[in-house]
Amino acid sequence: MVYDKGKVITGLVVFLIILLSPLWYNALSGKVEPSLKLSMPKEEKSCIEERMFMRSNHMDLLIKWRDDAVRKGIRTYKGLDGKVYRISLTGTCLSCHIDKAGFCDRCHGYSGVKTPKCWDCHNIPKEEGSKV
Amino acid sequence: MPVLYASLLTLFLILIPGIGIGLFNMKALFGIVVLYGAFLIFISGVIYRVIIWAKSPVPFSIPTVCGQAKSLPWIRQNKIESPHTSWGVIKRMLLEVLFFRSLLRNEKGRLKTGGRLLFYRNLLLWFGGVLFHWSLFIIIIRHLRLFLEPVPSFVEFIYGLDGLFELFTPPLLITDLLILLGIIYLFFRRLFDPQTRYISISTDYFPLMLIFAIVITGLLIRHVQKVDIMGIKAFLIGLFSFNPSLPKESNTIFYIHLFLVATLLSYLPFSKLIHMAGVFFSPTRNLKNSSRMERHINPWDYPVLVHTYEEWEDEFRAAMKDVGLPVEKEN
Structure with a gap:
């Protein structure tokens, strides 16, 4: 015999609802995309480093670029294929990835990471009042 | 010895996915089968334990209180420590579950010179517990x-708050450090406090080590060998929509992290960690202190056949009178 049946079952139901939240939340929201579509540059086929490296380590590269350019005055970076790039967010990165909302914000929104401090100083291309 | 067993077990658990993924690339096993299995064991294990507790009768009203019970109108009741209503019990329970209120009474005895035993309030255990549980x-x-x-806004908010210091990219999360602090304290308390050490067995050390390893592997895949968060989220959502796909991730530490979490999930219902559910079933906490107002019925009570003195005298009155024994009623 189960004592306090009502309370026990309520507790278990609450536990299951919380535990299975990904299941019903994603189904109800209907916002899950089979694959995240990013607006990619059309002309260029490769970034300055490997695709997987850029996916997981782009933040390190950007910080390194910031330190190199702003603090050390180094303005060049040797990329994957030995090609030398000019260190510049606006001039290099954003010349291909022109669409912030369709590129940066897609993944950052998807993973709940607020866009970092890039845009405190840098212009957002295509945005009103932008000089790029 | 208990520490040795626990650390060997933890190492062994790290090696399983380490070898399975690192050498044999068994992604289907460690990325799908193990996770579904662990989740199933977790859910059914918790339900199983809860039903066993719900089936256990509570014969006596045994709330452990340490305050004035509800009494005469001019005696002030300690409503938090000694509640006599269900609402009061809920309040006491919430304070216990959320803030570990009973640990605030933790005291430690010390023998002073001259044989005087003094008790000191010791809040360290409370603090370590709060650090650990809240961080987790x-x-x-x-x-x-x-x-x-x-991503719900409250999750984004908490995540942002946690990385408030913006140390490193991605930001180091405060709770990651606090939980390590909590685990290290709770671990060394068991080691260095003679009384606690005496009663500690390997299953006391093991969960701490397991969670420690989970935190460390989590920190590694966030800060050292970074993983592709997009791929991982797509993989996890796939698992929860019963449409699993093999994770693209090839970082072994990520699989160790997953495997240790799966171990924790499947170990939880059958270990001391089930206090997560058990705290709600403690009769010393979930009962009202109302034994002077309501009768607590023992569920085991069954009608007992009794033969009272009155009935006995009715039966033998005539015989008693014959031999001159005193009777209470004359007829």
């Missing part, structure tokens, strides 16, 4: 960003 809770909440799409 916040860590679980912010992991929801990898499961829910779109």
Whole structure:
């Protein structure tokens, strides 16, 4: 015999609802995309480093670029294929990835990471009042 | 010895996915089968334990209180420590579950010169417990960003708050440090406090080590060998929509992290960690202190056949009178 049946079952139901939240939340929201579509540059086929490296380590590269350019005055970076790039967010990165909302914000929104401090100083291309 | 057993077991658990993924690339096993299995064991294990507790009768009203019970109108009742209503019990329970209130009474005796035994309030255990449990809770909440799409605003808020210091990119999360602090304290308390050490067995050390390893592997895949969060979120959402796909991730530490979490999930219902559910079933906490107002019925009570003196005298009155024994009633 189960004592306090009502309370026990309520507790278990609450536990299951919380535990299975990904299941019903994603189904109800209907916002899950089979694959995240990013607006990619059309002309260029490769970034300055490997695709997987850029996916997981782009933040390190950007910080390194910031330190190199702003603090050390180094303005060049040797990329994957030995090609030398000019260190510049606006001039290099954003010349291909022109669409912030369709590129940066897609993944950052998807993973709940607020866009970092890039845009405190840098212009957002295509945005009103932008000089790029 | 208990520490040795626990650390060997933890190492062994790290090696299983380490070898399985690192050498044999068994992604289907460690990325799908093990996770579904662990989740199933977790859910059914918790339900199983809860039903066993719900089936256990509570014969006596045994709330452990340490305050004035409800009494005469001019005696002030301690409503938090000694509640006599269900609402009061809920309040006491919430304070216990959320803030570990009873640990605030933790005292430690010390023998002073002259043989005087003095008791000191010791809040360290309370503090270590709060650090550990609250950090773990916040860590679980912010992991929801990898499961829910779109990410709810409260998860984003907590995640942002946790990385407030913006140390490193991605920012080092405060709770990751606090939970390590909590675990290290709780671990060394068991080692260095002679009384606690005496009663500690390997299953006391093992969960701490397991969670420690989970935190360390989590920190590694966030800060050292970074992983592709997009791929991982797509993989986790796939698992929860029963449409699993092999994770693209090839970072072995990620699989160790997953495997240790799966171990924790499947170990939880059958270990001391089930106090997560058990705290709600403690009769010393979930009962009202109302034994002077309501009768607590023992569920085992069954009608007992009794033969009272009155009935006995009725039966033998005539015989008693014959031999001159005193009777209470004349007829």
